[in-house]
Amino acid sequence: xxxxxxxxxxxxxxxxxxxxxxxxxxxxxxxxxxxxxxxxxxxxxxxxxxxxxxxxxxxxxxxxxxxxxxxxxxxxxxxxxxxxxxxxxxxxxxxxxxxxxxxxxxxxxxxxxxxxxxxxxxxxxxxxxxxxxxxxxxxxxxxxxxxxxxxxxxxxxxxxxxxxxxxxxxxxxxxxxxxxxxxxxxxxxxxxxxxxxxxxxxxxxxxxxxxxxxxxxxxxxxxxxxxxxxxxxxxxxxxxxxxxxxxxxxxxxxxxxxxxxxxxxxxxxxxxxxxxxxxxxxxxxxxxxxxxxxxxxxxxxxxxxxxxxxxxxxxxxxxxxxxxxxxxxxxxxxxxxxxxxxxxxxxxxxxxxxxxxxxxxxxxxxxxxxxxxxxxxxxxxxxxxxxxxxxxxxxxxxxxxxxxxxxxxxxxxxxxxxxxxxxxxxxxxxxxxxxxxxxxxxxxxxxxxxxxxxxxxxxxxxxxxxxxxxxxxxxxxxxxxxx
Amino acid sequence: xxxxxxxxxxxxxxxxxxxxxxxxxxxxxxxxxxxxxxxxxxxxxxxxxxxxxxxxxxxxxxxxxxxxxxxxxxxxxxxxxxxxxxxxxxxxxxxxxxxxxxxxxxxxxxxxxxxxxxxxxxxxxxxxxxxxxxxxxxxxxxxxxxxxxxxxxxxxxxxxxxxxxxxxxxxxxxxxxxxxxxxxxxxxxxxxxxxxxxxxxxxxxxxxxxxxxxxxxxxxxxxxxxxxxxxxxxxxxxxxxxxxxxxxxxxxxxxxxxxxxxxxxxxxxxxxxxxxxxxxxxxxxxxxxxxxxxxxxxxxxxxxxxxxxxxxxxxxxxxxxxxxxxxxxxxxxxxxxxxxxxxxxxxxxxxxxxxxxxxxxxxxxxxxxxxxxxxxxxxxxxxxxxxxxxxxxxxxxxxxxxxxxxxxxxxxxxxxxxxxxxxxxxxxxxxxxxxxxxxxxxxxxxxxxxx
Numbered sequence: 001x002x003x004x005x006x007x008x009x010x011x012x013x014x015x016x017x018x019x020x021x022x023x024x025x026x027x028x029x030x031x032x033x034x035x036x037x038x039x040x041x042x043x044x045x046x047x048x049x050x051x052x053x054x055x056x057x058x059x060x061x062x063x064x065x066x067x068x069x070x071x072x073x074x075x076x077x078x079x080x081x082x083x084x085x086x087x088x089x090x091x092x093x094x095x096x097x098x099x100x101x102x103x104x105x106x107x108x109x110x111x112x113x114x115x116x117x118x119x120x121x122x123x124x125x126x127x128x129x130x131x132x133x134x135x136x137x138x139x140x141x142x143x144x145x146x147x148x149x150x151x152x153x154x155x156x157x158x159x160x161x162x163x164x165x166x167x168x169x170x171x172x173x174x175x176x177x178x179x180x181x182x183x184x185x186x187x188x189x190x191x192x193x194x195x196x197x198x199x200x201x202x203x204x205x206x207x208x209x210x211x212x213x214x215x216x217x218x219x220x221x222x223x224x225x226x227x228x229x230x231x232x233x234x235x236x237x238x239x240x241x242x243x244x245x246x247x248x249x250x251x252x253x254x255x256x257x258x259x260x261x262x263x264x265x266x267x268x269x270x271x272x273x274x275x276x277x278x279x280x281x282x283x284x285x286x287x288x289x290x291x292x293x294x295x296x297x298x299x300x301x302x303x304x305x306x307x308x309x310x311x312x313x314x315x316x317x318x319x320x321x322x323x324x325x326x327x328x329x330x331x332x333x334x335x336x337x338x339x340x341x342x343x344x345x346x347x348x349x350x351x352x353x354x355x356x357x358x359x360x361x362x363x364x365x366x367x368x369x370x371x372x373x374x375x376x377x378x379x380x381x382x383x384x385x386x387x388x389x390x391x392x393x394x395x396x397x398x399x400x401x402x403x404x405x406x407x408x409x410x411x412x413x414x415x416x417x418x419x420x421x422x423x424x425x426x427x428x429x430x431x432x433x434x435x436x437x438x439x440x441x442x443x444x445x446x447x448x449x450x451x452x453x454x455x456x457x458x459x460x461x462x463x464x465x466x467x468x469x470x471x472x473x474x475x476x477x478x479x480x481x482x483x
Numbered sequence: 484x485x486x487x488x489x490x491x492x493x494x495x496x497x498x499x500x501x502x503x504x505x506x507x508x509x510x511x512x513x514x515x516x517x518x519x520x521x522x523x524x525x526x527x528x529x530x531x532x533x534x535x536x537x538x539x540x541x542x543x544x545x546x547x548x549x550x551x552x553x554x555x556x557x558x559x560x561x562x563x564x565x566x567x568x569x570x571x572x573x574x575x576x577x578x579x580x581x582x583x584x585x586x587x588x589x590x591x592x593x594x595x596x597x598x599x600x601x602x603x604x605x606x607x608x609x610x611x612x613x614x615x616x617x618x619x620x621x622x623x624x625x626x627x628x629x630x631x632x633x634x635x636x637x638x639x640x641x642x643x644x645x646x647x648x649x650x651x652x653x654x655x656x657x658x659x660x661x662x663x664x665x666x667x668x669x670x671x672x673x674x675x676x677x678x679x680x681x682x683x684x685x686x687x688x689x690x691x692x693x694x695x696x697x698x699x700x701x702x703x704x705x706x707x708x709x710x711x712x713x714x715x716x717x718x719x720x721x722x723x724x725x726x727x728x729x730x731x732x733x734x735x736x737x738x739x740x741x742x743x744x745x746x747x748x749x750x751x752x753x754x755x756x757x758x759x760x761x762x763x764x765x766x767x768x769x770x771x772x773x774x775x776x777x778x779x780x781x782x783x784x785x786x787x788x789x790x791x792x793x794x795x796x797x798x799x800x801x802x803x804x805x806x807x808x809x810x811x812x813x814x815x816x817x818x819x820x821x822x823x824x825x826x827x828x829x830x831x832x833x834x835x836x837x838x839x840x841x842x843x844x845x846x847x848x849x850x851x852x853x854x855x856x857x858x859x860x861x862x863x864x865x866x867x868x869x870x871x872x873x874x875x876x877x878x879x880x881x882x883x884x885x886x887x888x889x890x891x892x893x894x895x896x897x898x899x900x901x902x903x904x905x906x907x908x909x910x911x912x913x914x915x916x917x918x919x920x921x922x923x924x925x926x927x928x929x930x931x932x933x934x
Contacts, residue, residue, distance in 0.1 A: 056577035057577050063825045066555060077530070078529065080530065082532075097533045160746075194747065203748075397678070402877075424864070476934070479873060
């Protein structure tokens with residue numbers, strides 16, 4: 001591990017000629033006026049994207065980005081400046097700009113970044129990043145998926161496959177006297193199919209990934225499973241009926257439907273909204289916000305997951321944070337600024353999209369722990385309702401707590417049996433209320449496949465979700481068909 | 484490492500070097516920007532951020548195959564590496580008959596001055612910019628005693644310069660600026676909170692709405708949501724206020740993108756010349772409006788932008804195309820190529836708007852006995868392949884032609900194909916507040932799902 005930091009540190013030194021003495025000097029500049037904290041976030045990133053459509057890999061692109069963000073904190077104020085020109089002059093200029101927010105002149109704090117600090121985890125030891133795998137091998141995989149999809153059913157008319165890989169090196173130097181680095185790989189493989197039958201066109205989509213090597217997709221033929229799933233979903237939707245409209249019992253399948261927790265609960269528990277008292281969960285720690293069956297955690301320490309990190313983007317080791325325990329609200333997700341102002345402990349949730357962005361509290365992998373009801377029993381308990389197993393995306397208004405999410409695969413439940421597929425169902429509810437209606441929790445906790453991206457305040461970060469099968473008594477389903 | 488200046492000469496030089504390595508042709512796009520934002524909350528500065536960035540993107544063709552690459556490291560060695568990487572990738576992709584630059588004779592022959600940059604505003608001090616955000620927030624907080632909190636107000640600006648050159652001897656550049664001020668106040672009564680927001684966005688600093696009016700409008704919007712409730716599931720006429728009507732236009736523009744169309748991934752595939760909307764509906768895309776937020780003197784392939792009628796009285800007159808998607812559909816480009824640095828071109832609308840109709844917004848409201856007035860939409864429940872539409876909605880219930888009470892936690896659902904045909908009235912209240920804009924719109928029938 002120690003070697004890893006040295007490797008990251010010397011990487012930035014070699015590429016940009018920035019030594020640890022330079023780091024001291026820039027941080028010293030950033031703290032010239034009275035302020036509480038300063039840090040530097042160096043980033044070097046390679047992104048590669050390959051795409052297939054109409055049976056051809058037409059597109060290949062690669063982008064390289066490097067830059068540094070200088071941040072100064074003074075009470076609740078943040079000064080930030082960034083540059084993609086990593087030179088000592090530009091860094092000092094950025095440091096002077098960032099400290100604009102600290103008005104009072106005071107004695108500058110002496111800064112010495114000292115030695116490297118080892119990251120707390122080693123969650124994604126990737127030997128060969130996917131960005132460095134021969135282009136031909138990746139391209140062949142895309143063709144293989146196209147052939148497979150078209151071979152499965154003649155009604156599959158269009159196949160789109162995309163493979164995105166990222167390889168990122170970061171180095172964080174803090175005015176508290178430490179430097180820490182991390183290498184963060186990330187890959188995602190997606191396939192979308194359009195099926196057509198007598199002029200009716202429907203779409204199916206599936207994918208997966210994580211902080212993994214290329215073999216993740218090929219070793220157990222996950223790419224094949226993704227393809228079969230996308231084809232199955234597109235064909236299923238050809239015969240799906242319009243979704244019902246109105247209140248009904250809803251059963252969510254395991255895995256990706258955990259997006260419910262992300263939207264309904266997770267965002268509302270991010271510390272910034274709670275410090276400002278604009279979240280529907282403000283001042284509710286210790287209160288009952290869910291049924292006793294519900295325990296919800298945010299865990300950034302699961303090996304190889306898309307939402308995991310060895311350290312957050314402020315250098316804090318990631319944690320497993322219990323958000324809700326047996327229905328009682330336990331804690332918030334913190335970054336450095338909000339934890340200090342709220343006098344609470346860091347949770348390792350300070351994240352940012354890139355060096356061009358200011359960190360804020362964000363989720364990592366958010367999921368509900370398994371319960372003790374077999375999933376079949378949950379379905380059997382519903383007389384008339386909706387069974388939703390795949391979702392396209394969701395959104396929440398954290399102030400009034402209202403959330404929506406859109407099902408991409410859902411079925412009616414009639415007399416305890418899953419019957420006809422329905423399309424176009426949107427679920428809408430109230431965050432602080434929805435988990436109080438959870439009446440059954442399954443034994444089958446599953447994490448998602450590794451495709452989630454969360455947007456907040458214009459910043460996108462990779463996240464994970466997870467859920468066992470659960471039953472919600474009464475949720476509004478926004479379809480068009482009258483019941 | 485010596486950083487290079489971004490110039491048309493550098494772009495041409497890169498293309499010459501790439502050709503020496505065997506590339507048949509290509510193009511270079513370069514962007515530099517200078518951006519700033521300040522956010523304030525409850526009268527105090529919260530965040531200030533400032534940055535300068537440069538990016539350079541290269542696309543190369545080897546015969547009929549191509550690839551793109553980009554970097555923020557603008558140095559000699561990095562340029563050499565960029566050319567190498569792009570060549571290697573372009574050799575590995577598929578041969579595609581339709582790929583390539585626009586024909587030489589179609590390229591723009593001059594670069595009009597569309598008045599897109601406010602050079603004078605570069606001298607605005609940080610204090611002045613902060614003051615705007617503070618005044619906007621104060622106006623919101625002072626507007627109504629029920630405004631008890633604030634998520635903050637923000638002022639932001641950006642100055643940018645874009646250079647484009649290709650191996651068909653086109654080289655051009657332009658500068659642009661944008662300024663915006665926004666506020667998110669929080670209103671509260673009886674322990675429940677509501678937030679809303681308002682903004683003003685312009686290419687010229689002096690054209691921004693006053694911070695007072697932005698703050699007041701945001702506060703009024705937040706306050707009118709207090710006490711919102713669900714309604715019973717039913718089918719009613721639905722009025723979209725201009726902001727939410729613009730979201731329908733956004734979906735229309737995505738469905739008209741050449742890339743969705745040639746893949747048959749749009750519900751409007753094959754509809755050119757057909758009646759796709761009611762007669763009330765005329766839609767314009769105009770990239771040449773002086774000072775327009777979506778204006779540009781040439782598109783991302785070097786073609787001139789222009790005004791075109793996309794939908795005329797309900798009949799689809801034009802798709803939105805670049806050269807590639809146009810060739811796939813057997814049609815010429817409409818000058819809608821758009822791209823981020825380092826990506827191949829895609830399609831985007833420029834200034835895209837629903838032409839104003841004859842009705843005053845109050846008359847549209849008065850025409851509805853019982854219905855729903857939508858002020859905000861959330862979620863992603865729009866399927867462009869089928870047109871299926873189901874989104875979370877917030878707004879006000881209409882009772883006998885008047886706004887009666889606020890509504891939340893409901894969805895509105897239908898299908899875009901039918902929704903476009905069912906546009907019964909279009910307001911006369913078009914304001915070009917954004918790249919995509921619309922006046923008030925009334926749709927005769929949609930399912931509102933609640934209790």
